[in-house]
Amino acid sequence: MKTLMLIMLLLPLSSFAWESKVELTEGLEMKLKVSCEAGEEFCMDLCQEELSCVVEAGSCKNCIGANSFISHFYREVGRLFQSTQRALTEKDAAELFSSGSKFVFLEAQGPYNIYTGVGDLRTERHFESLCQGQFFSRPIVLAKLDRRSRVERASHVICHGDFGAEIFEMSHAGD
Amino acid sequence: MCRLLFSLCILSFFTIAQAKESRTLDINPLNFSNRADCARDSQKPTRSVFFIADTLDVGKSLLRAGDLLSRQDTFTAEGIKRYRFTLQSLSKLVAEKLLKGQLPLLNAKLPGYVDLVDTCKDGCFEMDELIAQAWSGSLQGERLNFSGSHMSCHEVKDFAALYPHLLDSKPTKDSLKALGQSMAAGSEHLVECNIDNPGDLSVSFYQFDLRHIDQKLWDKVGFDFWSSFNIYFSWAFRHSPEARQMALNYHGLFRQVNLEELSFFFSNGCNSLGRPECSKDFLNTNSLRELSRVSQDADLAKLQVFMPSPDHDHDDILRQDDGLGREDLALDAHETATAWAKNFKDNMAKTRGFIRLKLSQSLSQLKFVRRGLEDRLLTDAIRELEGVRSADQAKRAEAFTFCAELTSATDREISFIRPKLAAMTDYASIWNYSRNIHADIEADLEWSLSTFAPQLLAVCEKLRDEKVWGEEDHPGPEHFSAWYQSFHYKKVVESAPTTEGASYLVLKNGQTGKVETFCKSALDCGKKLVTNLIDLKIASDYASSLLSLDGQIKQLSATTSMGERMACKMYDPWFQSKKAGFEFLKDIVLAGVSAATIVPIYVDVSLAQKKVSSLQEIIKDGKVYYNPKFDRRSVQKSLIVDFGPLLGAPCAIGVSGDARVRPPSYLAFEGITLQSCRDNERINVTAESPEQVENAVRKLSGCFTCTISLASTVTSAGMLNPYMRPFFYVIRGVVKLVSNLRSPEDIPRSWTVDPNAVSRTLKLNGGEIPKSCVRKLSRGEECIKDSCVENIATSLGKHHKLVADSISVVKGGESLVTVGEKSFSVTTPRRNCSSHSFKMEDFKQVLR
Known part of the structure; x- marks a missing residue:
């Protein structure tokens, strides 16, 4: 019985396809660290490595301080900015990052959020509302940059669950 | 009184601090100037500027970054210090590279620059490339050569008495003593820039002085220097290897900072940072001086920028012509200079936030109404208007207020919204700024201005011609929108609830999930749309002036308003000198002529300062400029004929052609004077259409005087020997010359x-x-x-x-x-x- 419970506990951890985490380097450059399960093709498609990849964030011009889009985003996330729940296939997800487009990664407590208080639970909740069902936690919003490194739109959200991560398309209610 | 207390505080402070070692400060001499000289200086470039850097948002971001890195201790404070050090060092580097000719000026002499300025108004990739090439030294262009010059940098902690030239026209014994005492404790008030200075974590306030500059050469190139400095500084902060070295491991975060919106330059004194121009942008940006006078806790909604009517700016400048032009920056209203800067930057941030919010809200609502209803709104509104003939009182009143507001908003005289799309879409950079939030702005505007407004306006005019509304249909102010009340009633009362009834357009609240009524009828929706157009116009007027749409740090050109007044031809610093010379010459000529006349005729001709009666708006290259229209009178004339010697009657009659000029009562005329003046000249103090100025009704103005002068029969100038009359004119000429040249503010003095x-x-x-x-x-x-x-x-x-x-x-x-x-x-x-x-x-x- 104990063995069965142990197997049940370990099952979700051992069955993830891939997952991701935003990290900052010592030089305060942001990156997305992607970890893949052995045999999972996502990392191979993304960076020709088997177990992990690093996606470097773009440098977002004017994103810290008085940025219309970023302030609009943090105030309206979960309300006007929503997940479409349309998931990308792993192939499309890998192509998203390797297509040459640059992104910045927006999190509830990330360095771009200068609009709500540190540890503000409401922001956490609004962010969490982007991720539902099986993939319910740790949302990371991908905001696409234009040619001049200015933030263009919140295009996708990475959501995590017990079975790894998925990337969903995002929508803005006003459009 | 306030200033006195301020000085006393400083004096007592210095008594305590006297034992300390005093150091000299590497700052420019202070230029005191009176009004006329200040106006003259405003046309020349400054050599001393203040720089305010808002570090609060950088600090917040560093705090979050520290969390991610699990480095909580001194990470944020050290980061802010490093940010300030980068700003200080980079400013110095850019300025000195320009002064020493290591960088070309960004002006017409730099190949390809002017073309790019025209094509990418809010910055573009190609401009970044061009600046990168200039930075690397691979571009030729005009280069300066101020050898031995440098830029000094000081952190302004306390104004103390170090800036008397910003408050007074002339140095006095007391102000010099207070200045000397402030200098004695200089290191406490003005600190040489360095990285270790902790200070306030939310704001930094610096003074940059260009030292050992040849003044004559500087006057020719200074404006190009500052505009080039601004552009290079922004670029270098993000892209130069030098900035990377200065910022050390913080560079990854710093280069993402919205430097232009978190920084502000302003000139230290009368000289300007940019060439003054009579444009809406220039006037609006400089009206930011007002932000220094408003307390953080004050109601910012009362500021000009928050007013529903956007045409206050030129009213202000037109009405200022009697002032000294030395704006009160309220330097003594705060305990320290840092507190002053904090108040200023907070007000600036709030104002900018308000503009962004207005832009965003009005665009969202405009889009919501248009996309939600499209042509249905138009047909329904026309039907509701047409039905007014047989409608009940409430419906008639609603139609009346809608028509009044639409007419008012599109009225040429009010000039809120021009019915030309061009004038609105000329603000291209604003649309670009908002486009990432709201797509298809032009389409929404096109529909609103070219379809919605003209078609409904035509129906309103038809109804008005048919006289469908009687006196009893005119509702009270509470039935009108706030902007309309503000403009026509000068005060705003709470709006009355709109027509009860079924919801016409509903809005689903995403957070609560509830359905709310957005508007109750087509006309109610129409009124909201007109209000949004007005909000959009106000916000876009100020957005182009206050937000850094062009990717440059905003600058308050000077600490006084003389630059604007000179550019808009409101003030002539040479007028008093010209007047003095003219009047003296006139008296000398009259002295010669008077000897030959039998009847003493006393002529007084005086130069009148040309008055700007209105400012005509001109849109050029997407910018609004003002063309001043003058009151045509330039010479004031009066004439007195003394009939005493001819008729033996004690009577002199005087006539002047200007109600403002009384015929002169010269010394010898003593008696009873009857005087009547008539003034029919109307001065229009609003920026309206030029036609209105041309058609202004002009009637006879002037004064008639009759003096029964007993003295004239005995001792008046009339009895003077004709050979003595020239002396009267010569003496009057000399007295007037001395008096005119004594004018404390209007003869340039520095x-x-x-x-x-x-x-x-x-x-x-x-x-x-x-x-x-x-x-x-x-x-x-x-x-x-x-x-x-x-x-x-x-x-x-x-x-x-x-x-x-x-x-x-x-x-x-x-x-x-x-x-x-x-x-x-x-x-x-x-x-x-x-x-x-x-x-x-x-x-x-x-x-x-």
């Missing part, structure tokens, strides 16, 4: 004060500024009785940046110099001590 010289003078005169020294110090000179002492004191300042407390001169021996607790000995020649060149090593510290 004074230069070297703060270091004042500091030395004060120390070596026992803590007092002798009255006899005021004139010398106001010429930028020292005022120390003994020229040998003066030479030693100046040399000590030059080589060691110290201000001597006392100097005991021993000619042909060792003179003793004391500075705070330090002492120096200096070998002093027996002869020619005052012209001796003391070197750095001549000053030997004496160990006590």
